[in-house]
Amino acid sequence: MPRPCKYRILNYKYNDLYFKPRGIPLSKIEEINLTFDELEAIRLADLLGLYHQSAAEMMNLSRQTFDNILIKAHYKIADFLINQKALKIEGGKIIMNERKFLCSDCNHVWTVPYGTRRPDKCPNCQKTNIHRHPDDRGYNRQNMHSLDRRRRRHGCANNQGR
Numbered sequence: 001m002p003r004p005c006k007y008r009i010l011n012y013k014y015n016d017l018y019f020k021p022r023g024i025p026l027s028k029i030e031e032i033n034l035t036f037d038e039l040e041a042i043r044l045a046d047l048l049g050l051y052h053q054s055a056a057e058m059m060n061l062s063r064q065t066f067d068n069i070l071i072k073a074h075y076k077i078a079d080f081l082i083n084q085k086a087l088k089i090e091g092g093k094i095i096m097n098e099r100k101f102l103c104s105d106c107n108h109v110w111t112v113p114y115g116t117r118r119p120d121k122c123p124n125c126q127k128t129n130i131h132r133h134p135d136d137r138g139y140n141r142q143n144m145h146s147l148d149r150r151r152r153r154h155g156c157a158n159n160q161g162r
């Protein structure tokens with residue numbers, strides 16, 4: 001039985017990236033794949049210095065799973081640096097968190113993914129009197145409900161248990 005798919009939530013928009021040591025042809029280099037969820041764990045724990053429990057909750061993970069992801073990510077980066085491999089950053093069982101907005105003119109409510117630009121105007125009435133939705137405090141129960149809906153709608157893109 002495959003393990004049930006569990007998305008790791010990202011609060012940052014990452015792009016595919018590729019790093020390699022200078023002066024060594026790519027054909028002679030072993031490639032490491034760092035996934036976006038591993039990079040997000042590094043951002044939260046190492047760059048922002050969050051407690052692992054808080055970081056795990058932001059990513060919709062148990063503390064234990066978060067720690068395992070972080071250990072794996074640290075190992076990959078050490079392997080990349082010390083053994084001069086190539087580092088490809090892409091993929092992972094990920095889903096973007098969403099920000100919810102409310103139009104004060106027409107009461108239209110809509111969401112945009114984290115990491116994208118704040119909308120300039122309401123997509124419904126085109127007015128600019130828009131605000132963050134009062135029940136949108138970043139990662140919360142409301143988001144979890146909409147996440148569950150999206151999960152059912154889209155299924156799981158990357159179902160290999162890792």
Ligand SMILES: [Zn+2]
Nearest residue numbers: 103106122125
């Ligand atoms: Zn509006």
